[in-house]
Amino acid sequence: MANRTLELRSAVPELSRNSRIGRQDGPARLVVSEMTGLSVVSIAARKGQSGSLQGAVKKLFKIELPNTPRRVEAGGVAFLWAGPDQWIAITDMAVHPDFDRELVAKLGKFASFTDQGDARTLIRVSGPASREVIATGVPLDLHPRAFQPDDVALTHASHIAVTIWQIDEEPTFVFAVARGFARSFWHWLSDSGSVHGIEVSPGT
Amino acid sequence: MRITCPHCGNRSLDEFIYLGDATVQRPDPARPDALAAFVDYVYQRENPVGRHRELWYHNAGCHAWLVVTRDVRTHEIFGVEPAKEVSLSEKTTGAAR
Numbered sequence: 001m002a003n004r005t006l007e008l009r010s011a012v013p014e015l016s017r018n019s020r021i022g023r024q025d026g027p028a029r030l031v032v033s034e035m036t037g038l039s040v041v042s043i044a045a046r047k048g049q050s051g052s053l054q055g056a057v058k059k060l061f062k063i064e065l066p067n068t069p070r071r072v073e074a075g076g077v078a079f080l081w082a083g084p085d086q087w088i089a090i091t092d093m094a095v096h097p098d099f100d101r102e103l104v105a106k107l108g109k110f111a112s113f114t115d116q117g118d119a120r121t122l123i124r125v126s127g128p129a130s131r132e133v134i135a136t137g138v139p140l141d142l143h144p145r146a147f148q149p150d151d152v153a154l155t156h157a158s159h160i161a162v163t164i165w166q167i168d169e170e171p172t173f174v175f176a177v178a179r180g181f182a183r184s185f186w187h188w189l190s191d192s193g194s195v196h197g198i199e200v201s202p203g204t
Numbered sequence: 205m206r207i208t209c210p211h212c213g214n215r216s217l218d219e220f221i222y223l224g225d226a227t228v229q230r231p232d233p234a235r236p237d238a239l240a241a242f243v244d245y246v247y248q249r250e251n252p253v254g255r256h257r258e259l260w261y262h263n264a265g266c267h268a269w270l271v272v273t274r275d276v277r278t279h280e281i282f283g284v285e286p287a288k289e290v291s292l293s294e295k296t297t298g299a300a301r
């Protein structure tokens with residue numbers, strides 16, 4: 001039997017090439033790129049094991065797992081709150097190619113780990129119009145007094161379930177969207193953002 | 205109407221799904237009148253005015269079930285608790301609230 005290699009393919013082909021969308025004059029006020037090359041693993045503490053898990057993670061990664069909608073990062077691994085006793089861990093796939101198995105080996109007693117690398121699409125949105133564009137579909141107050149870097153929210157964007165977090169004050173936001181809905185998400189984002197001019201730059 | 209999820213914070217109504225009365229208790233299937241008790245449990249609902257305890261699900265959020273105490277006439281919300289905690293405390297105290 002022929003030896004076949006599976007090829008990584010984006011759920012949103014429009015995000016795989018440089019382009020300028022919508023308004024053409026002046027600098028693009030919305031910048032969008034897909035984040036690729038990441039290992040994404042969901043974590044669910046086993047019944048009654050949340051405390052032990054948090055203790056073990058603190059030892060291994062030198063961080064406190066957040067119990068509120070926040071993101072923490074240490075040593076190239078980010079942990080995001082994803083509901084009561086649940087988190088998402090994100091790291092560089094090149095450094096941690098089998099991150100789910102790595103976590104199972106180290107922490108499997110306390111939690112279940114599920115690879116989400118091919119289940120979630122991560123889309124980074126920045127630029128001066130980002131808050132205004134996101135507000136057209138996300139029912140959250142994203143004003144800096146209400147939502148800041150490392151804040152996380154589980155919500156929806158144009159009726160599509162998303163996890164959103166902010167990574168800097170520029171501001172830059174990241175959306176994690178189920179792969180099957182990623183193109184619908186892009187449809188909403190590109191429609192809402194085109195009036196401001198969108199710069200699409202391929203994933204990093 | 206907005207609901208303050210104990211996990212996620214103050215959120216818009218469109219993130220939640222309404223289930224209904226949070227005061228009904230699943231009967232013990234071993235009790236002799238279990239059939240009648242289950243008919244009541246599944247089908248019989250009060251239609252109260254004023255303050256009521258209801259189950260809501262944070263569907264587009266943290267996926268937690270919540271017990272919301274709400275005035276059904278004014279939509280004033282008096283409290284929101286994780287249903288898991290309500291259920292655990294009922295189990296330990298052996299009493300419905």
Ligand SMILES: [Zn+2]
Nearest residue numbers: 209212262266
């Ligand atoms: Zn919630």
